[in-house]
Structures are given as structure tokens and as C-alpha cells.
Amino acid sequence: MSLGQFFSILLARWKVVLAVFVLTVGSVVAVSLLLPKKYTATASVVVDMRAPDPLVGMVLGGTPSYLTTQLQIVQSERVALRVVRNLKLTEAPQIRDQWKEATGGTGNIETWLAKALLRSLEAGPAGESNVIEVRYESVDPKFSAMMANAFVQAYIETHLDLRADPAKRFSTFFDQRAKQLREQLEAAQNRLSEYQKQHGLIATDERLDIENARLNELSSQLVAIQALATESSSRENQARSAADRMQEVLLNPLISSLKADLNRQEVRLRELSERYGRNHPQVVELQASVDALRARVDAETRRVTSGVTVTNNINRQREAELKEALEAQRAKVLKMKEQRDEAAVLLRDVENAQRAYDAVLARLNQTSMESESTATNVSVLSPATEPSSPSSPRILLNTLVAICAGGVLAFAAAFLIELIDRRLRSFEDAFQLLGLPVLGVMPKPVRSRLPFRRSSPALPGRVLGQLPGPRGA
Numbered sequence: 252m253s254l255g256q257f258f259s260i261l262l263a264r265w266k267v268v269l270a271v272f273v274l275t276v277g278s279v280v281a282v283s284l285l286l287p288k289k290y291t292a293t294a295s296v297v298v299d300m301r302a303p304d305p306l307v308g309m310v311l312g313g314t315p316s317y318l319t320t321q322l323q324i325v326q327s328e329r330v331a332l333r334v335v336r337n338l339k340l341t342e343a344p345q346i347r348d349q350w351k352e353a354t355g356g357t358g359n360i361e362t363w364l365a366k367a368l369l370r371s372l373e374a375g376p377a378g379e380s381n382v383i384e385v386r387y388e389s390v391d392p393k394f395s396a397m398m399a400n401a402f403v404q405a406y407i408e409t410h411l412d413l414r415a416d417p418a419k420r421f422s423t424f425f426d427q428r429a430k431q432l433r434e435q436l437e438a439a440q441n442r443l444s445e446y447q448k449q450h451g452l453i454a455t456d457e458r459l460d461i462e463n464a465r466l467n468e469l470s471s472q473l474v475a476i477q478a479l480a481t482e483s484s485s486r487e488n489q490a491r492s493a494a495d496r497m498q499e500v501l502l503n504p505l506i507s508s509l510k511a512d513l514n515r516q517e518v519r520l521r522e523l524s525e526r527y528g529r530n531h532p533q534v535v536e537l538q539a540s541v542d543a544l545r546a547r548v549d550a551e552t553r554r555v556t557s558g559v560t561v562t563n564n565i566n567r568q569r570e571a572e573l574k575e576a577l578e579a580q581r582a583k584v585l586k587m588k589e590q591r592d593e594a595a596v597l598l599r600d601v602e603n604a605q606r607a608y609d610a611v612l613a614r615l616n617q618t619s620m621e622s623e624s625t626a627t628n629v630s631v632l633s634p635a636t637e638p639s640s641p642s643s644p645r646i647l648l649n650t651l652v653a654i655c656a657g658g659v660l661a662f663a664a665a666f667l668i669e670l671i672d673r674r675l676r677s678f679e680d681a682f683q684l685l686g687l688p689v690l691g692v693m694p695k696p697v698r699s700r701l702p703f704r705r706s707s708p709a710l711p712g713r714v715l716g717q718l719p720g721p722r723g724a
Contacts (some may be wrong), residue, residue, distance in 0.1 A: 271664045276650065277655030283644040291388045291642035292395035294403045294635035298381045299628045312401050318376060318383070321629075324413070325374040325385060325406045331365035333405035334398070340364055372402060382632060392637045399635035417620035425615035432611055436604040443597040450590055464589060466580045480566040481546040505551055515542040623686040 261268060297320055324330065338344055341360050348561055350360045373386045384405070387399040523534045 256485040259661075260665060260669050264668060267668055268661040268665050271498055272657040275660055276653045279649050279653035279656075280418050280646070283649045286644045287387050287390055288641035289390055289643045290392040290395050290638040290640075291386050292392065292401040292635040292638055293386045294408070295382050295384045295632040296403055296629055296634045298383060299630070300381055318381060321377070321383060322374050324409060325383065325402065326369060326372060327409075328362070328365050328369065330402060330405045331368050331372075332361055333409060334401045335364050335369060337405060338397075338401055344376055362604050368398065371398075385635075386637070388642060392639075396635040396637045403634070405630060407627060407629050409633075411627055414621065414627075415623075418618045422562065422615065422618040424617060425611055429611045429615055432604065432608040436601070436608050438600045439597070439604045443594070444602050446597055447558075448555065450594070462580070462584045466577070466584050469577045469580055470574060473570070473577055476566060476570045476573055479569050479632040481564070485564055509544060509547055509551065513541065516541045516544060619692045 289484065298318060302315055325691050335341060341364065346364065347360065350356075350363055354363060371388050373388070375384060376382065377384050385402050387395050387402065389395045391399070520534065520537045523531065523537060527534055529535075
């Protein structure tokens with residue numbers, strides 16, 4: 252639908268649009284004027300979610316759902332019943348007459364009245380803060396302010412009761428439990444004392460600590476000698492496979508000197524062999540000298556590497572001795588522990604009984620103080636005052652909403668009637684509905700704009716149109 256079609260429908264159905272709009276706005280304004288005026292009083296309380304408890308030193312709130320829980324408490328029937336009892340509303344004859352008229356005198360008047368008060372109560376957070384606004388609406392401004400303040404006071408008292416009531420019940424339970432745990436602690440202490448007397452054990456016995464220290468020292472020595480034995484075994488294997496590359500051989504001055512002489516003799520031997528041949532007497536003599544030097548080098552190398560083997564044998568012997576000593580010390584320590592195991596079990600029983608008794612005693616003291624505490628993290632931020640202007644009905648807001656709603660309903664009614672009774676209002680409608688080309692458009696009659704001439708409708712001199720041309724053109 253184009254914009255021209257939209258306005259053409261509105262112009263054609265302007266009476267329906269105007270009627271629906273006026274009817275809607277008039278009805279809303281009339282109802283708003285006839286409704287009774289109501290006044291809303293607002294009291295606000297702040298809930299300090301980070302305030303620590305003076306008894307336990309913990310934060311009372313802190314969770315995201317804490318404020319939601321407090322809102323539910325404010326609007327609970329328990330708070331409403333406390334309001335009824337604090338204000339003694341059931342003693343008013345007028346309220347009793349209303350209760351008898353509504354229920355026929357059956358049921359509890361306090362419960363009926365509490366539910367009636369809750370229907371006019373509204374509580375919610377003030378934005379994203381920890382402030383709770385308590386709003387009460389009624390036809391009397393003084394009564395609204397009184398009820399809002401009464402609900403705030405009842406909420407604070409209920410908040411204290413919700414903390415004190417469980418503490419009172421827990422205090423009785425912890426008192427009985429503390430007596431039982433004290434008896435168990437005394438029995439465990441007696442069993443431990445009797446066992447220590449029978450086996451001659453004292454709490455400050457240091458013999459086991461000394462033996463444990465010796466065992467640890469032997470373990471450390473064994474680890475050290477095992478490392479030395481591993482190293483000496485590796486060096487012994489190296490001496491067997493590559494003795495000439497060992498550090499002891501390379502750093503030995505005698506072997507180094509013999510190797511130097513051997514190198515010089517071998518160089519001279521090669522020179523004489525090239526000059527005179529291998530069978531020359533000097534070459535033969537020099538060859539014998541080179542063999543003798545090589546034999547001395549091998550002998551000195553074997554002598555040096557034999558010390559590595561001796562060292563490895565010594566380390567293995569020491570390792571075996573330390574293992575025997577360690578096993579003997581371990582057996583001694585285990586034997587001493589056998590006598591202290593049962594004592595340790597009895598001692599743990601005493602310690603567990605002591606911890607349980609201390610924990611229950613601490614909780615008993617804490618719950619006893621909580622049951623008598625009047626500390627709370629809720630405080631009145633601003634009490635409710637008597638409202639000076641009614642909160643409902645809001646005539647201006649209702650009128651604006653009625654204007655918007657009336658316009659929407661008027662447009663909807665016009666288009667609904669147009670759908671039921673569809674008419675051609677422009678050449679676009681004819682093209683869309685009939686599916687035929689438009690040959691021409693007859694304009695509206697032109698009237699004279701001169702004031703002294705008589706206006707008479709006249710048609711323009713020509714009609715615009717476009718016909719389809721011949722096929723051969």
C-alpha cells in the first residue's frame with residue numbers, strides 16, 4: 252500500500268476515525284474522573300548488605316538474592332499479622348463489621364485483615380541500590396502514611412525474630428550436646444593416661460625423634476654412597492673400554508712424558524724408514540725403542556686405571572654396609588613405633604573429642620548471644636509522610652495513553668471497514684485489483700479561483716493517457 256492510498260482511505264473514512272477516537276478518549280477521561288482518588292505513602296529502609304555481624308564478624312548479606320529475600324519478607328503474611336497486632340486493628344468495631352459482612356463471621360479475623368492489607372501494599376528496590384521502598388495506597392492519606400510506617404516497623408521486628416528464633420532453638424541443642432561431648436572427652440583422657448602408665452610412655456619422650464634422626468642420616472649417607480658407586484662403576488667401565496681417554500690417564504705427567512717421547516720416536520722412525528728402508532740397522536733399532544716406549548705407556552695406563560677398580564670395590568662395600576645399618580635402624584624405629592601407635596590413636600581420640608567439645612562450646616556461646624542480640628543491618632532511611640496529592644487516577648497520563656490508543660483504534664477501524672467494503676479510490680487501486688493497464692485518468696473538475704466570478708465546474712481540455720502501440724511499430 253502506497254502513502255497516497257493510505258491517506259485516501261483515511262479521508263474517505265474520516266467520520267469513522269473521528270468517532271472511534273472521540274469515543275475512546277472520552278471514555279477514558281470519564282472513567283478517570285469518576286474513579287475515587289487514592290493516596291500513596293512511601294517509606295524507605297536501607298539494607299546494608301556489607302555490614303559485619305558484631306558477634307561472628309561475618310557479612311550478614313552479600314549475596315545477589317539477599318535483597319530479593321528481604322522484599323519477600325516485607326510482603327509476607329507474617330509481617331502483615333504483626334502490623335495487625337501492633338496497631339490492634341481487630342479491636343475496631345468497623346473492621347469487625349466488615350469482616351463479618353465479607354466472611355459471615357467464619358475464619359480468623361487477623362488472617363483476613365492481613366491479606367486485605369497486603370493487597371494495598373507494594374515493596375520494591377529503589378533503582379539498583381540497597382534501599383527498599385514500602386508503598387501503601389488507600390483513600391485516606393493519613394491511613395496510608397500510618398500503614399507504610401507500620402509495615403516498616405513490623406519488617407524490622409520480623410527481621411530480628413528470624414535471626415533470634417533459630418538461635419534460641421540452637422542454643423538448647425548445643426547445651427545438651429556440649430554435656431555429652433564433655434563426658435566423652437573425660438573418658439578418652441582417662442584411657443590415654445592408663446595406657447601411658449602401663450607402658451612407661453611420656454608425652455615428652457625424645458627417643459623416637461633421635462632414632463628417626465639417625466635413620467634419616469643413614470638414608471642420606473646411603474644415597475650419597477650409591478651415587479659414588481654409580482660413578483665409580485661408570486669410570487671402571489670406561490677404563491675397560493677406553494682407558495687412554497680417561498681423565499686420570501690424560502692428566503698423569505709420566506704417561507704424558509712417555510707419550511711425547513713415543514711421538515718423537517715414531518716421527519724419527521718414519522723419516523729413517525723413508526730414507527734407508529725398513530731393514531736398515533738404525534731403523535730396526537729405532538723400531539725396538541718405539542715398541543718399548545709403547546709397552547711402558549700401556550703398563551702405566553693399566554696401573555692408573557687399576558685404582559679406579561679398587562675405588563669402585565670400596566664404594567660397593569661401603570654401600571652394602573650402609574644398607575645393613577639402615578635396615579637395622581629401620582627395624583629399631585619400627586619396634587619403638589609399635590608401642591606408640593596405640594598411644595597415638597588414644598591421643599587422637601582425645602584431640603578429636605577436645606576439638607568437637609570446643610566447637611560446640613563456641614557455637615553455644617555464639618547462639619546464646621545471638622538469641623539476645625538486637626543488632627540488625629536494616630535501618631529506616633525515611634519514614635512515610637502524609638501525601639499531599641493523590642497518586643491515582645492520573646488524568647493527564649490516562650489522557651495521553653487514551654489519545655495514543657484512540658488513534659491506533661481509529662486507524663484500525665478505518666482499515667477494517669475498508670477491508671470489508673473495498674472500493675476503488677485511485678488508478679493504483681484499479682491496477683492492483685483488476686490487473687488491467689490504465690488508459691487514462693480523468694482529473695477532478697477545476698473551479699475558478701476569482702471571487703467575482705461564479706464558480707462552475709469545468710473539465711480540462713484534454714485527458715492524458717497512453718495506449719499500447721501497434722505491434723509492428
